[in-house]
Amino acid sequence: MPVYKFSGKDAGGTKVSGEREAINKQTLQAALRKERIASLVIKEKGKEFTLPTIGSGKVAVKDVAIFFRQFSVMIDAGLPLVQCLEILAANQENPAFQKTLTGVRVTVEGGSTLANAMRQFPKVFDDLTTNMIEAGETGGILDLILQRLAAYVEKAVKLKSAVKSALIYPVSVISIAVVVVGALLKFVVPIFQKLFEGLGVDLPLPTRIVIGLSQFVQSFWWLFGVALIAAVFGIKQIRKDPKGKYFFDSLLLKMPIVGNLLRKIAVARFTRTLGTLITSGVPILEGLTITARTSGNAVLEEALMKVRKAVEEGRTIIDPLKECGVFPNMVTQMIGVGEATGAMDSMLQKIADFYEDEVDAATKDLLTLLEPVMIAFLGVAVGGIVISLYMPLFAMIAKLAG
16 A cells, blocks of 8 residues: 655644555545645655656646536536545646645635635636636526536637637738748758859849848848847737727737727627626626626726726616727627617627627638638748749850850
């Protein structure tokens, strides 16, 4: 039977540590819990030092969705809350998420609510999650809330993957084009340059431009890396400032084609989030605040905070939504109908379903449009360099033939 080293705190908060034999780690955790010892660290003796797992410091959104789904099934089956958390933590492969769930379990064992225990880990459980959990605990419908959270996170993952798929192709083609052009300018053009110097031929303008670019790359290739790093760092610093973030987000929304796609994504996320919160019993004002904070877009966040202020003053939600100018007329009209009929939560979910389908269609259209543009760009960039290098040779052959 393996021996485990453990350390933790007893009911009085005193640190406790030692060694014990146990069938497995989970059995020892259960035994320590019966003795009212909150085990913080348990490691098998002789295996205390392990290589770190790459990427284990973050919790994937997909893992959170699976957790909510499994958690809801266990709660619905009648398992105690602490036991559910213990089982889920024990079966969690991600060390960071395992540690988070263990921390939540320990806090709940100490008498805290699940929502407050989750609030200790804001990087894993955001405001939307904790407020919905709190509403579920208050209303006695925690299993239903967990199911809604799982569905919400799964749809959010699907939406995010759709956006990523739209970006992979153009980014890949541009990256290949940059690498190919860079290789031609650095390695191929200098060979032709020496050949032309040996022949003593007059070079046409396109050839001289390509040779000039090659010489620049040979001497100052490091500038491209510095410029890229400076641009990324500069954008990050500007986006830390609220005005800078607002400027960039408004600029993205105004871009042709891409701006329309981003607007649809913003609408889908807003309606799905607010609809899920209202359905779960979260008050409309609190729901608007949470939705604004989790929108991911400064323009949308400012618009939603203005809507919240107007609703707080007693106005209907449709008027401030129209005034902000961010949402399409169809969206504001449908929300207005939902508000008038008392079915705004279901109306918001229907709008989210519609716009998520619109995002899928828009990404496919974008890929269809970008494919010939990217191929043409790659052909012009590489073909232009090759043709400019052969132009002096063609001219010389024509001269000899004449």
